[in-house]
Amino acid sequence: MYHLQEDRFRRQVDKALASVKTILENERQPQLAADVPHTYSDKYALAEYLTNSALAAQLNVLEALGVTEKILHKLVQWSEKRSVTLRFKAEEKCEFDREETRKVESATEHVTEVSSFFGTSKRTEKVITKITEYFWRFSVEYEIVAFEGSDSSDAVKLQGRLGKCETITTTNVTPHPQVRVLPHIDVNITWLLQHINSSDGVFNFRIDRSDAAKCRTPRRNPEVDSSLRQFSLIKNWALSVDSYLWTVFGKQDKHNYDLSSIKAPSIFVPVQPLFENLSGKAISAKEAPASAALVAFPEVSASPTGAVVLPRVDVNSFLWEQKRSLSECMSNFSKLFPAPKEAKLISTSEAAIVALMQHTVVLSDHFTDCIDYIEDMLYKQFVSAIGKIVTPVDFTNFMRFHNRKLFKTAFEPRPFCHAIRRPDHYPEGTVSIECQLADGSIPEPIFTTTRHIRKDSALAGPMRFPINAATNVVFGGDRYLHAWVNHQFAGSSGQSWSLVARARQFSSFILLVGRIASAEVFDPKAAIIIQNKDDLRIPLLMETLPTAKEFRDAIESMSPEQQRFCRAYRSMQLESTLFGLVVIQIKPQLEKLLNLHNDSLTKEIQLTQDLMELFIKYQVPSDLLSFDLLRSPNASSAERINGVKGNVRSMNDMLTHAKEKELKEAEMKAAQRALEEAATRNQHAQEVAGRNRRIQEEVERVKEIMAQNIEKVLQRGDRLDEVGGGAYNGPALGGASPRATGSVRGRGGGRSVAAPAKAAAPVSSPRGGRGGSAKVASRPTTGQSSIITPSNATSTITATTDSSPATTTEVAGSQTSSDTAQQGSVESGHQPTSSSQHTFDMTQIPAALDRKLEQLDTDSAVRPTIVNVGVAWTMRRQKAILADLETATLNENDQKGERNQAFDLLDFLSRSGALAIDCAELHVVIAATHCFEKSVVDTVIQDNINPIEKVERSTLIVASTIHDVDVASMIKNDQLERVRTYSPSIFPEIQ
Numbered sequence: 001m002y003h004l005q006e007d008r009f010r011r012q013v014d015k016a017l018a019s020v021k022t023i024l025e026n027e028r029q030p031q032l033a034a035d036v037p038h039t040y041s042d043k044y045a046l047a048e049y050l051t052n053s054a055l056a057a058q059l060n061v062l063e064a065l066g067v068t069e070k071i072l073h074k075l076v077q078w079s080e081k082r083s084v085t086l087r088f089k090a091e092e093k094c095e096f097d098r099e100e101t102r103k104v105e106s107a108t109e110h111v112t113e114v115s116s117f118f119g120t121s122k123r124t125e126k127v128i129t130k131i132t133e134y135f136w137r138f139s140v141e142y143e144i145v146a147f148e149g150s151d152s153s154d155a156v157k158l159q160g161r162l163g164k165c166e167t168i169t170t171t172n173v174t175p176h177p178q179v180r181v182l183p184h185i186d187v188n189i190t191w192l193l194q195h196i197n198s199s200d201g202v203f204n205f206r207i208d209r210s211d212a213a214k215c216r217t218p219r220r221n222p223e224v225d226s227s228l229r230q231f232s233l234i235k236n237w238a239l240s241v242d243s244y245l246w247t248v249f250g251k252q253d254k255h256n257y258d259l260s261s262i263k264a265p266s267i268f269v270p271v272q273p274l275f276e277n278l279s280g281k282a283i284s285a286k287e288a289p290a291s292a293a294l295v296a297f298p299e300v301s302a303s304p305t306g307a308v309v310l311p312r313v314d315v316n317s318f319l320w321e322q323k324r325s326l327s328e329c330m331s332n333f334s335k336l337f338p339a340p341k342e343a344k345l346i347s348t349s350e351a352a353i354v355a356l357m358q359h360t361v362v363l364s365d366h367f368t369d370c371i372d373y374i375e376d377m378l379y380k381q382f383v384s385a386i387g388k389i390v391t392p393v394d395f396t397n398f399m400r401f402h403n404r405k406l407f408k409t410a411f412e413p414r415p416f417c418h419a420i421r422r423p424d425h426y427p428e429g430t431v432s433i434e435c436q437l438a439d440g441s442i443p444e445p446i447f448t449t450t451r452h453i454r455k456d457s458a459l460a461g462p463m464r465f466p467i468n469a470a471t472n473v474v475f476g477g478d479r480y481l482h483a484w485v486n487h488q489f490a491g492s493s494g495q496s497w498s499l500v501a502r503a504r505q506f507s508s509f510i511l512l513v514g515r516i517a518s519a520e521v522f523d524p525k526a527a528i529i530i531q532n533k534d535d536l537r538i539p540l541l542m543e544t545l546p547t548a549k550e551f552r553d554a555i556e557s558m559s560p561e562q563q564r565f566c567r568a569y570r571s572m573q574l575e576s577t578l579f580g581l582v583v584i585q586i587k588p589q590l591e592k593l594l595n596l597h598n599d600s601l602t603k604e605i606q607l608t609q610d611l612m613e614l615f616i617k618y619q620v621p622s623d624l625l626s627f628d629l630l631r632s633p634n635a636s637s638a639e640r641i642n643g644v645k646g647n648v649r650s651m652n653d654m655l656t657h658a659k660e661k662e663l664k665e666a667e668m669k670a671a672q673r674a675l676e677e678a679a680t681r682n683q684h685a686q687e688v689a690g691r692n693r694r695i696q697e698e699v700e701r702v703k704e705i706m707a708q709n710i711e712k713v714l715q716r717g718d719r720l721d722e723v724g725g726g727a728y729n730g731p732a733l734g735g736a737s738p739r740a741t742g743s744v745r746g747r748g749g750g751r752s753v754a755a756p757a758k759a760a761a762p763v764s765s766p767r768g769g770r771g772g773s774a775k776v777a778s779r780p781t782t783g784q785s786s787i788i789t790p791s792n793a794t795s796t797i798t799a800t801t802d803s804s805p806a807t808t809t810e811v812a813g814s815q816t817s818s819d820t821a822q823q824g825s826v827e828s829g830h831q832p833t834s835s836s837q838h839t840f841d842m843t844q845i846p847a848a849l850d851r852k853l854e855q856l857d858t859d860s861a862v863r864p865t866i867v868n869v870g871v872a873w874t875m876r877r878q879k880a881i882l883a884d885l886e887t888a889t890l891n892e893n894d895q896k897g898e899r900n901q902a903f904d905l906l907d908f909l910s911r912s913g914a915l916a917i918d919c920a921e922l923h924v925v926i927a928a929t930h931c932f933e934k935s936v937v938d939t940v941i942q943d944n945i946n947p948i949e950k951v952e953r954s955t956l957i958v959a960s961t962i963h964d965v966d967v968a969s970m971i972k973n974d975q976l977e978r979v980r981t982y983s984p985s986i987f988p989e990i991q
Contacts, residue, residue: 004369004372004373004375004376005369006376008365008369009366009369009370009373012269012362012366012369013032013272013273016268016269016272017030017272019268019321020272020274020318023314023317023318023321024314024317028276029276030272030274030275030276030310030314031274031275031276032273032274032275033046033273033274033275033373033374033377034377034380035275036275036276036277037277038275042275042308042309043217043218043374043377043378044207044209044218045308045309046218046273046275046309046374047207047218047219047224047371047374048205048206048207049309049310049315050271050273050367050370050371051205051223051224051227051367051371052203052205052315053270053271053272053315053318053319054227054231054271054363054367055192055195055196055203055205056203056270056315056319057269057270057271057319057322057363058192058231058234058360058363059072059192060319060322060323060326061326061356061359061360061363062158064326064330064352064356065144065158065159065353065356066144066157066158066159067146067158071146071156071158072196074156075146075156075189075193076193076196078148078193079190079193079194080194082148082149083148083149083188083190084146084147084148084188084189084190084193085146085147085152085186085187085188085189086144086145086146086186086187086188086189086237087144087145087146087147087152087155087184087185087186088142088143088144088184088185088186088237088240088241088244089142089143089145089182089184089185090140090141090142090143090181090182090244091140091141091142091179091180091181091182092138092139092140092176092177092179092180092181092182093137093138093139093141093178093179093180094136094137094138094139094167094174094175094176094177094178094179095136095137095139095178096134096135096136096137096174097135097136097137097166098134098135099132099133099134099135099172100132100133100135101130101131101132101133102130102131102133103128103129103130103131104128104129104130104131105126105127105128105129106126106127106128106129108126108127109124109125109126110124110125110126112124112125131170132170133168133169133170134168134169134170134171134172135166135167135168136166136167136168136169136174136175136176137164137166138164138165138166138167138175138176138251138345139162139163139164139165140162140163140164140248140345141160141161141162141163142160142161142182143157143159143160144157144158144159144160144353145157145158145160146158146189159349159353161340161347161349161350162343163248163343163344163345163346163347163350164343164344164345165251165252165253165344165345167251167253168253176251182244185237185240185241185244186237187233187234187236187237188233189230189234191226191227191229191230192230192234205223205227206223207221207223207224208221208222208223209221216942216943216944216945217375217378217941217942217943217944218374218375219371219372219374219375219378219942220375220942220943220944224371227367227371228367228368228371231363231364231367231368232364232368234360234364235360235361235364235365238356238357238358238360238361238364239357239361241353241357242354242357242358242361245350245353245354245357246354248345248350249345249346249350251345252344252345252346255344255345255346257336257337257346258336261332261333261336261351262333262351262354262355262358263358266325266329267322267325267326267329267355267359267362268318268321268322268324268325269322269362269363269366270315270318270319270321270322271363271366271367271370272318272370273370273373273374274309274310275308275309276308276310278308278311326356326359329352329355330348330352330355333348333351333352333355334348336351337350337351375941375942378941379937379941382937382940382941383937389937390936390937391438391439391494391936392438392487392488392489392492392493392494392495392935392936393437393438393439393494393495394936395487395489395936395947396435396437396487396493396494396495397437398948399487399948399951400413400447402948402952403447403955405972405975406952406971406972406975406979407959407970407971407972408969408970408971408972411449411959411963411970413447413448413449413450413955413959414447414448414450415432415444415445415446415447416432416433416445416446416447416448416482416484416925417430417431417432417445418430418431418432418480418583418921418923420509420583420585420921422585422588422919425599425602426504427504427507428503428504428507428508428509428585428587429501429502429503429504429507429509429530430500430501430502431499431500431501431511431581431583431923432445432499432500433445433446433497433498433499433500433540433925434446434497434498434500435495435496435497436495436496436497436498437494437495438494438495439494443498443500446484446497447484448482448483448484448925449482449483449484449955449958449959449962449963450480450481450482450483451480451481451483451962451963452478452479452480453478453479453480453481453840454478455476455477455478455479459479459840460476460477460478460479460840461519461520461840462474462475462476462520462916463475463476463520463521463522463922464520464521464522465512465514465521465522465523465524465582466523466524467524467903467906467907467913468903468907470912471907471910471912471913472913473906473910473913473916473917474910474913474916474917475582475584475916475917475918475920475922476916476917476918476920477917477918477919477920477921477922478921478922479840479842479921479922479924480921480922480923480924481842481845481924481926481962482923482924482925482926483925483926483928483958483959483961483962484925484926484927484928485862485927485928485929485930485951485954485955485958486542486865486927486928486929486930487929487930487931487932487947487951488544488929488930488931488932489932489934489935489936489939489947490932490933490934490935490938491931493929496539497539497540497542498537498538498539498540499513499537499538499540499581499869500535500536500537500538501528501530501534501535501536501538502530502533502534502535502536503530503531503532503533503534504533505532505533505881506532506605506608506609507531507532508529508530508531508532508586508587508608508612509529509530509531509583509584509585509586510527510528510529510530510583510584510586510902510905510906511527511528511529511530511536511581511582511583512524512526512527512581512582512583512584512902513525513526513527513538513580513581513869514526514580514582515575515576515578515579515580516575516578516580516842516843516924517843518841518843519840519841519842519843522580522582522922524582525869526538526869526895526898526899527898527899527902527903527906528895528898528899528901528902529586529616529898529901529902529905531612532878533877533878533885534875534876534877534878535875535876535877535885536873536874536875536876537873537874537875538869538870538873539869539870539871539872539873540867540868540869540870541867541868541869541870542865542866542867542868542927542929543865543866543867543868544863544864544865544866544929544931545570545573545574545577545863545864545865545866546863547853547854547857547860547861547862547863547864548850548851548853548854548857548860549854549857549860550860551566551570552854554566555567571847573864573866574846574847574850574864575843575846576866577846577864577865577866577867577926577927577928578842578843578845578846578924578925578926579866579867579924579925579926579927580922580923580924580925581922581923581924581925582920582921582922582923583920583921583923584906584909584917584919584920585919585920586612586905586909587601587602587608588918588919589909589910589917589918589919590608590611590909592915592918593622593626593908593909593911593915594611594622594625594626594627594640594644595626595627595628595629595640596627596637596640596641596644597637597640600637600640600641604641607641607644607645607648610648610652611625611644611648612905614648614651614652615904615905615908615909616901616904616905618655619904619908620651621908622908622909622911624647624651625644625647625648625651626644626647627640627643627644627647628643842924845926845961845962846864846926848961849864849926849928849957849958849961850864852957852960852961853928853954853957856953856957856985856986857953857954857957858985859950861930861931861932861950861954862928862929862930862931862954862957862958863928863929863930863931864927864928865927865928865929866927867925867927871891871892872889872890872891873889873890873894873895874887874888874889874890875887875888875889875890876888926958926962928954928958930950930951930954932945932947932950946982949982949983952979952983953983953985953986956970956971956979956983956986957986960986966988967979967986967987968987
């Protein structure tokens with residue numbers, strides 16, 4: 001986007017136009033260039049006019065700084081061989097001058113009245129302060145010089161002065177460093193001097209329009225860029241000098257000068273982007289005085305339309321007005337500041353330099369704004385012509401429209417949306433790659449150039465893909481090679497992409513997503529079964545690779561070993577651009593697997609659903625369901641269907657019986673658990689009741705013993721605390737019998753009465769105690785009345801758990817042996833033979849396309865693109881016929897589950913790789929992205945590039961590589977001449 005600061009620009013132009021009316025004749029009416037009809041060439045003339053005006057205006061500033069005609073001639077001669085530098089240098093000194101002591105009386109008096117024998121008297125007192133002051137001589141000596149190359153010994157002095165002031169402090173510490181040398185402030189003005197013709201003294205700035213690759217627009221070309229850099233350097237130099245001098249001004253105290261008059265000098269800026277229709281108008285021949293500029297301004301050629309930039313007469317008048325306003329400003333400074341000879345720190349010289357520096361900054365900024373104004377005109381004209389700001393979304397929609405006019409029907413890019421169907425059958429569903437535009441419109445399929453290789457072609461040999469380490473599934477069918485050219489502007493395409501798979505009701509297919517590993521191998525990374533109105537959406541991510549030219553330039557200075565590594569890795573990256581989809585129809589493969597005739601399952605909806613459930617849910621081997629051809633090799637289609645139905649019915653009956661058996665066992669286990677829980681509760685209640693009864697008995701016995709002891713004490717008259725109590729040897733409150741004899745002692749010891757320990761009765765178990773062996777029965781015997789104890793239940797569970805690993809090991813062993821047998825059958829010759837000699841090897845396409853782009857893509861803008869699968873998938877699924885569709889997100893674990901389920905089904909459908917899959921389709925997408933560094937509008941306005949022609953060329957290169965035909969044969973006749981004119985590099989006969 002352009003960088004015009006329009007508010008600042010408008011203020012400056014309005015101010016200048018007010019002055020222009022006083023400079024030119026009354027009938028003259030120059031206007032802003034946008035308000036006058038003109039041609040595109042006039043914009044180039046305006047850029048040259050503005051640059052030459054700015055050079056002349058800057059030379060006026062240098063003249064005010066001290067550049068004379070003689071000095072300028074010398075500087076121009078220097079610039080022919082060496083660089084010329086303008087330098088501001090300064091040196092500061094601070095020296096002690098003297099010390100003075102003075103007394104200062106306070107303004108307050110203290111009066112005291114004193115009464116005595118002799119009368120009353122008054123005494124007045126004041127505070128006198130003794131002040132010691134230190135005087136310092138501060139001086140600044142600066143120079144502005146110009147010199148050749150890097151040696152400043154032969155420098156030409158343009159300006160210089162020594163200024164002094166006195167500084168007073170109250171401490172004997174220098175207020176400034178004794179000596180300070182300012183770092184040099186330099187600016188290279190070689191470019192400015194080189195554009196002065198030494199022979200005739202005329203500015204010679206011109207824009208070279210011969211090289212279209214470099215000269216793009218009146219604003220975007222090497223000459224204008226150099227001028228902007230020169231004025232930017234001069235501006236920064238002026239800001240630094242101005243900042244330093246303002247710092248120096250602050251070091252002089254009590255100067256009483258009006259420094260505000262320096263900040264905004266009213267100096268005319270002669271650089272203005274004005275046009276005027278001079279047709280039929282007489283231009284005054286009155287020239288400005290010869291001293292208006294040190295260098296003459298070039299004559300401006302007239303435009304065929306009569307709309308031209310202002311003639312040289314007007315420009316010289318503007319430059320004279322600049323010099324007049326500069327002279328007036330300097331004259332005002334002579335009234336406000338002391339003359340330079342007075343050796344003050346601030347004088348008219350410093351004020352003039354500051355004013356000139358500020359004028360230089362204004363001049364540089366306005367020149368930059370004027371140049372950007374030319375681009376601003378183009379931008380506004382572009383928007384006015386189209387009526388809107390074109391975005392990447394608008395460009396995408398246009399290219400779809402444009403390709404319909406460009407390509408012949410056979411080669412025209414088509415939507416990537418394919419119906420999954422058998423010939424003359426209703427589709428099972430669709431697979432598409434959809435693009436969601438940033439404008440929120442309905443997603444639509446991407447458009448790809450497609451090469452269709454039919455299954456009966458010699459190029460369509462069988463391919464295979466692994467579903468596990470021991471099984472490879474062979475598949476045939478049609479092949480589709482899709483080429484997709486995407487585009488980006490300023491790193492954004494305004495699009496997002498998704499792989500979408502939809503199935504219709506009572507329909508199903510398997511979708512595999514992966515890469516092409518070789519001419520015969522497809523490497524699946526994901527797989528899923530799509531059935532019964534499933535709607536799957538997989539996000540796709542685009543990863544661009546360096547272009548062929550960028551890769552070549554990057555490895556050019558590497559070692560041979562490093563280059564070989566990079567080439568090998570890039571080869572892998574290029575082959576990764578082959579994004580593959582395999583779509584397998586389930587019904588035709590079921591018919592082949594079950595020995596049925598074609599179309600036998602088309603109307604057998606319930607049978608198909610039952611077969612899918614048996615394969616997917618129960619993983620029933622296909623041999624148990626297929627029709628036996630050995631018994632009835634000539635059976636009709638109906639007989640075969642009935643045979644399969646019978647097998648399915650028998651299998652369902654067996655599964656139903658197994659389910660009922662499992663249900664009864666589950667009910668019996670539940671009843672057994674209920675009995676165990678009831679027995680546990682009953683036993684616990686009995687234990688609690690027995691414990692409470694024993695506690696009560698012991699409490700009564702203790703009461704009886706205590707009563708007897710108390711009675712004995714009362715009869716003998718002994719103290720109660722000296723009598724030994726009877727020992728309490730009953731059970732503890734918890735109900736357990738103590739093993740040791742206990743005693744109850746008095747406070748002073750005494751006798752103890754012992755009682756024999758009473759053992760608690762053991763709790764018997766009808767199935768053995770904890771130390772005994774437990775017998776495990778599958779179900780209780782009829783009429784058995786024994787109660788199952790908790791310990792018995794624990795033994796049962798433990799026994800069941802211990803028996804499980806043996807069963808698992810047996811199953812695993814049987815599977816392993818089965819897999820080994822299958823693997824042996826595959827290795828012994830059940831896999832179809834390879835036909836790599838005739839198969840179309842798609843893995844060679846990326847490298848061929850890369851070579852062709854390196855040769856024909858002169859802009860090096862087309863990047864190979866890897867299509868990656870996103871993480872979060874979205875599935876809309878209907879769990880029942882009358883239920884609503886439910887949306888769910890499939891995370892990584894869900895995707896693994898779907899993949900395993902699909903591979904299990906493929907294992908059954910292919911008999912573990914022994915049976916080839918015929919009804920399948922392979923879709924391979926090779927993607928490339930045409931990248932533009934800037935937005936659509938900036939690409940057109942700033943780079944002067946038509947992105948339509950660039951993307952058109954890239955699309956034609958890719959399409960010709962995919963179809964292996966020349967470009968001319970794909971283009972419609974009415975478009976061929978236009979493409980030859982603007983993209984000749986893709987036509988070999990033109991080269």
